[in-house]
Amino acid sequence: MKILKFGGTSVGSAHNMRLVANLISAEEPKMVVLSAMSGTTNKLVEIANKLYQQQTKEALDLTENLHKIYREVINELYTTEKKKFAALDFLLSHIDFIKSLATGPFSIREERAILAQGELLSTHLFQFLLEELNQNSVLLPALSFMRIDENEEPDLTFLEEELTALLAKYPQSNLFITQGYICRNAFGEIDNLKRGGSDYSASLIGAAVQASEIQIWTDIDGMHNNDPRVVPDTYPIAELSFDEAAELAYFGAKILHPSSVLPAKQKNIPVKLLNTMQPEAKGTTISAQSSGKSIKAVAAKDGIVAINVKSSRMLLAYGFLRRIFEVFEEYKTPIDMVTTSEVAVSLTIDNTKYLPEIIAELKEFGSVQVDTDQTIICLVGDSIEEVPGTTLKIFKSLKDIPLRMISYGGSKNNISLLIATADKKQALKALNTGVFERIAEHA
Ligand code: ASP
Ligand code: MG
Numbered sequence: 001m002k003i004l005k006f007g008g009t010s011v012g013s014a015h016n017m018r019l020v021a022n023l024i025s026a027e028e029p030k031m032v033v034l035s036a037m038s039g040t041t042n043k044l045v046e047i048a049n050k051l052y053q054q055q056t057k058e059a060l061d062l063t064e065n066l067h068k069i070y071r072e073v074i075n076e077l078y079t080t081e082k083k084k085f086a087a088l089d090f091l092l093s094h095i096d097f098i099k100s101l102a103t104g105p106f107s108i109r110e111e112r113a114i115l116a117q118g119e120l121l122s123t124h125l126f127q128f129l130l131e132e133l134n135q136n137s138v139l140l141p142a143l144s145f146m147r148i149d150e151n152e153e154p155d156l157t158f159l160e161e162e163l164t165a166l167l168a169k170y171p172q173s174n175l176f177i178t179q180g181y182i183c184r185n186a187f188g189e190i191d192n193l194k195r196g197g198s199d200y201s202a203s204l205i206g207a208a209v210q211a212s213e214i215q216i217w218t219d220i221d222g223m224h225n226n227d228p229r230v231v232p233d234t235y236p237i238a239e240l241s242f243d244e245a246a247e248l249a250y251f252g253a254k255i256l257h258p259s260s261v262l263p264a265k266q267k268n269i270p271v272k273l274l275n276t277m278q279p280e281a282k283g284t285t286i287s288a289q290s291s292g293k294s295i296k297a298v299a300a301k302d303g304i305v306a307i308n309v310k311s312s313r314m315l316l317a318y319g320f321l322r323r324i325f326e327v328f329e330e331y332k333t334p335i336d337m338v339t340t341s342e343v344a345v346s347l348t349i350d351n352t353k354y355l356p357e358i359i360a361e362l363k364e365f366g367s368v369q370v371d372t373d374q375t376i377i378c379l380v381g382d383s384i385e386e387v388p389g390t391t392l393k394i395f396k397s398l399k400d401i402p403l404r405m406i407s408y409g410g411s412k413n414n415i416s417l418l419i420a421t422a423d424k425k426q427a428l429k430a431l432n433t434g435v436f437e438r439i440a441e442h443a
Contacts, residue, residue, distance in 0.1 A: 001029040002213045005180060005202035008038030009219040010276040013123050014076035018274055021129055023217070024175065031140075031176040031205060033124060035198040036118025037073070040066070041181075044118055048111040056102050063102075067095045070121065077125065081244035083132045090124050113190045116143075117177035119198070127177050137175040140166055146183035146201060148191060154183075154200075160208040167209070176204070199257035203271070207263035214264055214271045214395065216256060221275040223248060223255055224285035225297045230425050231432045237284050239291035243413050244380050245271070245284075251378035251416075252299040261286065295390060295415075298431050302421050303350050304336070304374040306404055307359070310344040311366025320365075321345060327361045336376060337407045337416050346405050348376065348418060374404060375421045377428070379435070380414050388437075391415070397434025401427050 004024060011017050011034055026030055036044075043066055050059035052168055070091050078084045101110045119142070127139040144247075145162035147155040167176070180198025185191035193200045206214040218327050220228070222236035223245065240248070242265035250258040255273055264271045270287040316318045324345060328335055338347045349355075361375035362368045384390055391408070394415065405418035419427055 001031060001209055001211050002215060003031050003033060003202050003206040003209075003211045004215045004217060005033040005198055005220045006035065006276060007151045007198065007216070008035045008040070010217050011035065012038035014073050016143050016197060016276065017077060017126055017129055018218075020126070021133055023137060023276065023279055027174060029174045031178060032137075032206060032208070033178055033180045033198060033202040033212075034119065034122045034127075035180050036122050040118035040121070041115060041195070041428065044098075044114050048114050051102060051106045051110070051114075054106075059102050060099060063095060063098050066098075067091065070095075070125075074125065077129060078132055080132055083128050086163075087125055087128050090128075091121065094121055104272065109189055112192060115192055116179075116182040116190050119182050123177055123179050130175075130177070135175065136173065137177055138170050138173045140176050140178045141188065142179040142182050142201065143184055146193075146204070148183055148185050148193070150186045152185075154193070154204050156204070156208065157170060159204060162209050163205065193259075197259075200263075203260035203263040206269050207267040210267060211269055214269055215274055216260075216271060217274050218255055219275065219278045220255060221278055221281040222273045223253055223297065225436050226428055226432050227252070227298075227300060230300075230351055230428050233432065236282070237291075238282060239289070240284060240286045241291055241382060241413075242286060242288060243411070244291065244296060244382060245286040247300045247378060247380045247411075247414050250301075250349065251376060251380075251414075252301040253297070257366055270339055290382055293381070293383045294387050295379050295394075295435055297381075298377060298379045298428065298435070300424055300428060301336075301350065301376045301378065302424070304348050304376050304418065305350070305352055305355065306346060306348050306371040306418055307362065307364055308344060308346045308369040308371075308373050309362050309367075310369075312343055313366065314343050314345070324362065324365060327358055330361075331358055335417060336391070337405055339405045339407060348374065348405070361416040371404065373421045374418055375424045375427075377417045377419060377424070378414055379416075379431070383408070383412050384415060385412065393435050394431065397430040401430070 006020050008021055047059050047062045074087045098114055130137045145159055147158050148156050180201040181192050183191050183193055185433040202214055224234040225237055226234040228234045242261050246261040249256040267286050270283050271286055272283055277279050333349050333351050333354055336348045359368055401419055401423045403417050407416040
């Protein structure tokens with residue numbers, strides 16, 4: 001079985017939904033995982049925010065606006081009156097549900113129930129479309145098999161058992177549709193896998209059914225060597241290893257949710273990144289195979305804070321780094337980059353929730369300097385250190401840009417540099433010509 005996940009823009013209009021219906025029409029067994037239509041989850045977040053602020057009228061207006069948008073989609077999507085009515089009816093019941101939450105106390109439970117509406121709508125509308133097109137498909141409710149535990153980690157055993165049992169009920173069916181992103185939590189309540197989590201759903205489902213392939217369909221032709229929003233002449237990378245893809249996704253390549261690589265890697269299932277608007281494009285294949293040595297891509301992650309702790313007590317001492325790291329552990333704040341000298345350590349974080357508390361505790365060790373508005377530039381590839389001249393090319397390209405931190409040798413897959421966010425565009429452009437020029441000719 002193959003897993004095909006379609007993102008928000010792929011199901012973002014009646015026209016695109018029909019493109020998707022066409023793409024999945026072949027006979028081979030598949031499970032289709034859908035996001036909410038593009039823009040919907042953001043609107044649902046807005047509605048929930050209004051309800052938190054007890055701005056009931058604004059929330060109801062936004063809900064009515066959503067109703068209108070979906071009515072238009074429905075009118076365009078179906079050709080038969082029968083399906084149109086069924087879809088409008090379904091829509092109305094969900095709009096009424098959101099409205100019903102506008103009265104009464106509003107908590108994170110109601111918020112999560114609201115956030116789930118986008119995927120529930122997109123999958124049902126799509127299922128109605130397939131029925132109208134006489135494509136034989138079964139809609140499987142993700143809320144019956146996708147579950148997270150008390151630590152908000154996916155419950156893999158439950159997923160595998162429930163999904164296998166559910167699929168066994170339909171031995172004649174080759175086409176299944178389900179929701180990405182949404183799940184239940186350890187208390188049985190509606191919850192989600194965090195924003196952008198539909199990729200993660202697809203990967204978890206793929207691992208649970210031991211799929212032959214996981215396809216992530218978006219509106220770009222694969223993972224690019226550089227950020228296409230910043231650099232004009234980027235190109236899709238044909239092949240990446242799981243480790244390279246994970247680094248790129250984590251360090252800013254928006255096309256793939258970072259958590260979604262691991263389940264596929266663990267079960268050795270290739271992941272393909274494909275373009276719904278250009279299905280014939282080769283896209284990117286992520287697999288266990290080595291994709292050749294050298295730097296493949298660069299990604300940038302903004303919103304980074306660099307913290308430097310300087311202490312003469314560190315000189316020749318042991319246990320010093322552990323004590324510093326413990327401060328971050330205490331505040332559940334992950335560290336991304338680390339560099340050390342004999343008397344100082346610099347590290348970066350992107351979650352600033354407990355920054356004041358962390359700084360206060362670090363001050364007990366020595367002087368603390370904090371730099372905000374930093375960006376990690378992450379160059380990703382395989383066996384980077386075995387390709388002579390790689391670092392020379394990187395530093396030559398960035399000769400005019402101050403480098404705050406350099407991290408090299410932590411893995412064979414990346415070199416990370418910390419720069420001021422103001423220098424990001426210039427850095428990405430300079431790397432595109434300085435590091436990717438030769439590869440660019442082949443692309
Ligand atoms: N609809 C959710 C979001 O916008 C999940 C997803 O699209 O992956 O974050
Ligand atoms: Mg996405």
